Amino acid sequence: MNIQVKKAQKIQLCCVFLLVITLCLYFIYAQAKGLTWQFDDFANLKGLATADSYQGIINFVFGGGAGPTGRPISLLSFIPNVNDWPNNPWGFVQVSLFWHVLNSLLVFFIAYKLFSIQDKFQNNAWWMACFTTFFWCFSPMQVSSILMPVQRMTLVSAFFSLITLAYYIWWRIKYAGKSSLWQLVTMSLFVSLGVLLSLYSKENGVLTILYIGLCEILLLNDLAKPVYKKLWFFWSKLSLIIVPLFLLLYGLVTWKGITNNFNYYREFDLSERLATELIILFDYIKQIVIPRAIDFGPFHDDYKIYDWSMYQTWLALSFWVLIIISVVYLFIKNPKTVWVKFLTFSILFFLAAHLIESTFIPLELYFEHRNYVAILGVSLLIAVLIAESLYVVTSKFIVWFFVFIYSAIQIYSTQQVTSIWGQPLVAAELWAMRHPESARAIQTLSWQYRLYDFEDASIKILNEFYQKHPEHISVGMGTMIQMCSTSAHSPKNLKVYFYGLIDHSSKVKAPLELTTGLASLGGLIREGRCTGVALDDYQNFLYKLLTLPRVQKNPKIRHHINYEIALNYQYSGNQQLYIDFAKKAFYDYPSLSIAQIIALKLFQMHENQAAMRWIDESLSYAPTNAAKKSWIVSLSSLKNSIKQTDESLKIVDKSHE
Template identity: 25%
Template sequence: MALLSSRYNHLLLKLLLLLLCLAVMYGLLYPGVYGRGYYDDYHNLSPLNSVHDFRTALVFIFSGEAGPIGRPLSLASFIIHAGGWVENIGEILHLNLLIHMLNVILVFIFSNLIGSRLGFYGKRKYYFSIAVSVIWGLSPINFPAIFIPIQRMAVLSGFFVFLGLIVYIYLLTRFESSKKGIFVSLSALMVFSLLATLSKESGALLIPLALLIDYFWFKDSKCSYHATDKGVRYSVRFMRRSVLWVLVLFIYVYMAYLGGNWFEVAGIRGYSPLDRLTTQSVILFEYVFYTFIPDVFYYHPFHDGYDVVLYNDFKFIVSLFSWLALFCGAYVVRKKVPIIMFSIVFYFLAHSSESTFLMLELYFEHRNYIASLGIVILFVWFVFLINNLSKLSLVFLPVYILIIAFSSNQLAILWSDHETSAQIWFDLNPASARAANNYAIVLQENGASVGSLIGIFDEASFRCESCIITRMESLSLSCYVNEGEDRGRIKVRLEEVVDKIPSALPSSALLKLPMNLLDSYSAGECSAIGLDDVEKLMSALMKNEELMKVSGYASSVHHMLYRFSKLNGDLFAAEKHIMKAFEISKKFPIYSEIMNYYYKSGNDTKVAEMISLMENSRPFNPAKRIAWDIQFNQINGLYENGE
């Protein structure tokens, strides 16, 4: 009885220490919930204000554009915040933080399992798990994933990945030698992989990570707890791994297909898949460095000015040979010290979708949310290894955790101070148009004059000669200048923008200025810029060949030309452009305008023709099809009811 009581007290103390760590971590990170929204947040979450019933909730959930499948599970998690955007950003960020805390618990459990595989027992395994989960949970590299509202997608996907790995390890140890276990373990893995992928496409990497776990966990017969027949055990293992290998090959072959021509420079990005791959080899080292060496001013949402690193750049050569040396060293000692190879491969696998050749933006810290766990495990294992040689590590680890904790808390405080953080990020990122835009928005919210905002963008344009977006923002604000503003300077801005648009990299921001000017001109709010100036901008957009190759952008350009032609009284040109926009991209706003145009003109034949054309564009993706059907029926219902 006394022995049982002692064990119970021991477990209770362990639980209390874990809860204390979670409570302190929560308190340190909590100031971050007073942060704000950034560029992608508004695009993805603004439709929340249109959600007011079950039907509109379905439209929001299944019409996402953040990835190929729309990430409906992540969007569904935002439904509880419907109707309050942007005032309820604090609630959104708080829920992000709570999900992160759940992930810390999952990381603790996962680390405990890994600790068993490493031969840690009792207190040693417990402290190993505590150290991994605390360092990972407080690491500033994960901060943007938690406190950028839309990056709940990364945090939620991470939840299903971590939970899926834990369940998979449990099922492997429970049914390792059973043929039935193949079905049970792989079925569970597919369920969690689906949930993770519906949260964010990179969640599909749960399968490669599970294959890594399979090899690491069952490297030899010592890890088989329930096997009695060695031949059966190995045949079951072979079948299970064969299925996993097929799934992994499918994932990476599909990714290679999406990557396109490795040597062709993509107009939308300005670099090729090969250029991106060489750049990522350098960035992956930077991620590792900033995972462990905190710099409060480094972690932010504005890395859009990151430069491409080419194959002949010295930084790439150094990073390539460094990675090769690490892999070779890890391979040589893989039998004696498997954790080194496991951690490095874990890190690379978790980065293999967003940090390789797929034509995404170059740099985002939130891509480390899952990947950083691999190198944190290696770091803590190394400290424990040193502890066998010197007791100094017992002092080092708590001191290091205190440094990480202090840095994370200061980072949370910085992000909660909107104006200070915006100014710092603007000053430190001269090539980031987004940082300049964020700073201007914050100043505007605090009552700054239009002249001050124009000054911000003019300064950004001066610091970055190639930045066209900041020049466009200055020109857009010229609509609201005082009568005393220098009109000559406005014309200079216009000429600079018109001159740079044809060679600018395609982006939605490139279309923002003409759209804003059309809105302002239609409302009679823009006295500084005339309709002829808008026409110059439209012509410049049409000359941007790379922009017009992207269907969504080309459709938007023709849609703007339709509006411009209507303002100019040229209805023939207006009809031509709206039909061209629809031909390129059959989006509902364009479809609705065309239906309205033909319905009001009494052209029933054209109305029927448009309905038929739109029906043929029904998406293949079953998730997106739900929202598509609702919007299609809604628009058609308006005209059938004579509205």
């Protein structure tokens, strides 16, 4: 009876703790209620505008381009916010907070189970799990994952990753020593499903397998084996090495594409990325353990690029090599010492969580949300260090006093960060001051100035930045767009500025910038709002962009430029050249929307047979992932409509005969 009472009390305490966590999280994040959209939101969420029907939902969920998988599970999680788009980013954050609370519950379960199987921590497992959860969910490093609407992808992927890890830990403890082959099969199927769901939410979900391997080898290895020792030895070691082997194989198979991506897409090469990430990983740890509210934010595109000729790179490499060797050595020498096991696990778990986003994959250098799951290892370690201190320090009051102060710093830092996000203009000015070399920070500040009708200030900061950094052509185009949108600039000034864009186009280091604002600028020129800049000038600019080596090697960039050229021909009345260049844009980067537009244009030109042939051809370019169904449904429906119209016209023609 006493055991049942204690269990009931623990359940009640857990519920109270979860309720308190939820209320505190909502209160702190409610400080950001006035927040606005961020740079990746429109590109990934604009499809919500038409996701109010079955076909619209299918197109949105299976039409994602944020990663190789399309991330349909994450995109599905945005459907509840269809009515919040595009005017209510706070509505997105509220749903994201719900996911964060679910993840916090899973973190508590994982921590409690891991601590409760350690003899030394059994009596302290509950409060240690509470502190782990508190540190994890209130870390200021988590703020951007929740307040950037599109980063719900991170939260959803983490949910499936954490629930898979939680299930594995529960299964491992429950079936220790049972020697059940069927249970091994059941567990393997559940883990596989969880990894797939996490993977199709965000690609780093595949790391869940590695998390399980680290848990097994470092924290669960003392438990009796759940199946035959040889079979379990194979399963556990496979879970530890399969992801690194997969990444190695992926790197070898796609090596040419990876190097081309670095050479023609990024402003840094592979060597510089590896050197810089060594330092960034150290910065992440520093920000997690000793947070400074002023250093958090969405803009880190100005992060200094390091190479192997700099002493900082070698210091960082020496630091990580020393840390890894030391913790592995400690674990080998003291495999039964609890704090050593958690220290080793925490360091390796943190590094494992960055195995994809901080190695050779040609992604951007620095994002805070990459630490969303990685913080779990640090959180567990801090709880262990507190527990160990209570055994060592004579006065427990001193330990709890410092824990209280440290916890207060965490909460205060998070509250400061969220309150900054809740004041978009103040946040934009602060981020621009902290990151004066960040093109995104300057563009965001310019946008905020424009919202408050500070047009002159908006143009001024863009122009000043562009004069210093002509390689950031997106800023130059943003300046041009605003100049065209006001009547305060003469045709001569607009023409001179536009020719400056043409001259500086060859200096671009990150070709993606060529597409940022290109459609808006083209629209203004075609509407005649950029007086002094003729359509021929813009067309020559686009043709020059196509001659740039980095553009010639980058089909995604050519896609945008070719479609702008097509729109210019459409505006001038040359429908055939419009179709030709629209097809070039499609071949460079197959898009369902462009396939539909071309078919409809051919239909409008009464070339019904050509329209149907084009639909058949474009279907051969449909992606092989889950988005293929969306292509087939949409284009087949369009083809049937054209076919029915064509047959109706033939019947009418025959009746006239």
